[in-house]
Amino acid sequence: MTIFDVNLSFGHWPFQALGTETPSRLAALMARAGISAGLVSSIDAVLLPAPDDENQRLFSLLTKHPHLIPVPVINPLLPQWPDTIGRYAAHTPAVKLYPNYHGYRLGDPCVAELMRQLGRRRLALVLPLRIEDERSHHPLMKVPAVPADDVLALARAFPKVPIVCCCPYAREAARLVRGPANLHVDISMVDGMDPVQALVRAGSSRRVLFGSHTPFLYAMAAVMKVTESDLSRTDQRRVLQDNAARMLSTGGRGR
Amino acid sequence: MALVSTDVIRRTKGHRTAVIMTPDAPIIDIHTHYPFGKAEPDPDQLARILARAGRFGVGRLCILGDVIRFGYAPTADEVRRINDLTDAMVRLHPESLIGFCFLNPLQSKGNCLREMDRCVTKLGFRGIKLWVALNCRSHRLDPIMARAAELGVPVLHHAWYSALGHEADESTPADIADLATRFPQTKIIMAHLAGCGIRGLCDIAPFPNVSVDTAGAGPVAGLTEEAVARLGAHRVVFGTDIPMRDFSSVLGRIYGARITAADRRRILTLNARALLGIR
Numbered sequence: 001m002t003i004f005d006v007n008l009s010f011g012h013w014p015f016q017a018l019g020t021e022t023p024s025r026l027a028a029l030m031a032r033a034g035i036s037a038g039l040v041s042s043i044d045a046v047l048l049p050a051p052d053d054e055n056q057r058l059f060s061l062l063t064k065h066p067h068l069i070p071v072p073v074i075n076p077l078l079p080q081w082p083d084t085i086g087r088y089a090a091h092t093p094a095v096k097l098y099p100n101y102h103g104y105r106l107g108d109p110c111v112a113e114l115m116r117q118l119g120r121r122r123l124a125l126v127l128p129l130r131i132e133d134e135r136s137h138h139p140l141m142k143v144p145a146v147p148a149d150d151v152l153a154l155a156r157a158f159p160k161v162p163i164v165c166c167c168p169y170a171r172e173a174a175r176l177v178r179g180p181a182n183l184h185v186d187i188s189m190v191d192g193m194d195p196v197q198a199l200v201r202a203g204s205s206r207r208v209l210f211g212s213h214t215p216f217l218y219a220m221a222a223v224m225k226v227t228e229s230d231l232s233r234t235d236q237r238r239v240l241q242d243n244a245a246r247m248l249s250t251g252g253r254g255r
Numbered sequence: 256m257a258l259v260s261t262d263v264i265r266r267t268k269g270h271r272t273a274v275i276m277t278p279d280a281p282i283i284d285i286h287t288h289y290p291f292g293k294a295e296p297d298p299d300q301l302a303r304i305l306a307r308a309g310r311f312g313v314g315r316l317c318i319l320g321d322v323i324r325f326g327y328a329p330t331a332d333e334v335r336r337i338n339d340l341t342d343a344m345v346r347l348h349p350e351s352l353i354g355f356c357f358l359n360p361l362q363s364k365g366n367c368l369r370e371m372d373r374c375v376t377k378l379g380f381r382g383i384k385l386w387v388a389l390n391c392r393s394h395r396l397d398p399i400m401a402r403a404a405e406l407g408v409p410v411l412h413h414a415w416y417s418a419l420g421h422e423a424d425e426s427t428p429a430d431i432a433d434l435a436t437r438f439p440q441t442k443i444i445m446a447h448l449a450g451c452g453i454r455g456l457c458d459i460a461p462f463p464n465v466s467v468d469t470a471g472a473g474p475v476a477g478l479t480e481e482a483v484a485r486l487g488a489h490r491v492v493f494g495t496d497i498p499m500r501d502f503s504s505v506l507g508r509i510y511g512a513r514i515t516a517a518d519r520r521r522i523l524t525l526n527a528r529a530l531l532g533i534r
Contacts, residue, residue, distance in 0.1 A: 016475070016476075016477070017477060018476070019477070032511075033511065133449075133472045133473055133475075134418065134419060135415070135416075135417040135418055135419050135450065135472065136416075136417075136418065136449075136450075136452060136472060136475070137418040138418070139418050142418050142419075188473075189473055191473065191499065191500050191501055191504050192498060192499060192500070192501060193304070193307065193497060193498045193501055194307065194501060195501055195504070214476070215476055216475070216476060217473055217474045217475060217476055218474040218475075218476050218479075218507050218508050218511035218512070219476075219507075219511060220474075220507040220508075220510050220511030221473075221474035221503060221504050221505075221506075221507025221508060221511060222474075222507070223507070224503035224504075224506060224507045224510070225501065225503045225504060225507075228310060228311065228502075228503045229503075
């Protein structure tokens with residue numbers, strides 16, 4: 001069984017020594033945990049003022065790593081965002097937003113316009129609720145998580161756009177996985193006894209995706225959550241591989 | 256367009272799915288809580304937990320008690336009921352479960368010491384659990400710490416650095432360091448490596464009588480290596496905090512860390528044996 005990871009990052013983060021300064025290092029971390037391929041974004045694009053500079057660097061560096069699929073980070077408050085999406089649309093299955101770090105809400109008009117464009121271009125949206133446990137934030141940089149209610153409202157308003165919600169906690173994930181059919185969740189931060197099976201029971205094995213949040217978290221933990229769950233072999237395969245392939249290969253027509 | 260195709264996955268089919276490593280000795284989990292909110296043991300729930308533990312090679316589990324059952328500052332009677340429940344569970348599975356004596360240091364010195372003696376010398380518990388009733392800088396902990404040293408049992412103390420603030424008397428790793436300064440002969444286990452972080456490791460590094468358990472928060476990459484580098488592997492002990500966490504989530508921090516097999520064995524088994532005085 002192969003593993004496709006929807007939640008990978010590359011670059012530097014001021015609050016954690018990530019050790020992924022080169023794509024080769026990220027690839028090595030993935031290989032060590034048996035992760036075959038995945039969606040990769042620039043983590044530098046979260047804090048630097050012009051995310052697209054980092055997107056360009058990411059796309060350039062990943063040309064030699066076909067199993068690392070670049071996903072651009074978009075800040076819809078910047079006037080260039082439509083051009084940015086246009087430039088990458090043919091080369092990526094999705095774009096990623098960080099509303100809590102870039103200072104807007106999912107209900108803002110700029111997000112609605114962006115979602116319409118994603119629908120037209122049949123791109124998915126990758127949406128991390130958080131990057132780090134809020135308790136572990138630097139005391140001078142506390143960034144609240146994206147509210148799960150906002151994600152549910154967005155998914156309802158744009159049912160043709162697949163949304164991959166990354167880094168929810170177990171309670172948030174259980175709510176989201178019962179939400180609209182275009183909404184998917186990753187397992188990187190769900191926890192509790194056999195958490196992936198609990199999540200599948202709360203919703204459907206077709207809406208749960210493997211995401212490790214490497215290099216912020218140990219990839220092995222995410223792998224073991226699935227491979228050592230009580231899920232059936234079929235459900236494990238869906239989570240590890242099939243769901244991501246189906247969702248990302250069919251865009252908004254996936255269901 | 257076809258967005259990401261299954262070809263990407265097919266092309267990388269050469270990678271194998273990771274499998275967990277088989278431990279060469281039963282793993283000891285030094286930090287578990289269950290059941291929550293119950294007055295009696297739940298044999299079915301216990302059986303499920305032990306079955307899941309067995310799947311990961313976790314053979315012994317330390318029960319720290321249902322610390323939230325009566326709030327932050329339980330009465331002496333409530334403390335006794337929490338420990339009675341722990342004892343009842345240990346009696347159901349004495350080969351697998353190890354009791355820890357939960358105490359509220361706000362209770363009188365006499366009550367605390369009597370409960371310690373009852374749990375450790377009569378019931379065979381092998382450790383003391385302190386939570387958030389009182390910050391560990393308080394000298395009201397002193398009789399408990401001194402008696403723990405006499406009994407030769409470790410004190411597992413809650414600690415966390417939280418950007419969201421702390422409970423009024425919650426202890427941080429810096430507070431644990433103060434406790435260690437006062438009681439260098441008492442074995443102290445600081446809970447929650449992932450909640451204490453690298454700063455917490457720095458706080459306790461000078462105190463060889465303080466270990467850290469691997470519980471708390473998510474599987475933050477690099478922390479296990481940091482703990483081994485800053486404390487030595489002999490001061491890192493495996494703990495999960497189940498049922499809030501899963502064995503997979505915490506064992507992934509150990510199997511995913513770049514540490515030697517010998518250090519991994521210390522963390523998973525040998526250090527707990529030494530702390531608890533068991534074979």
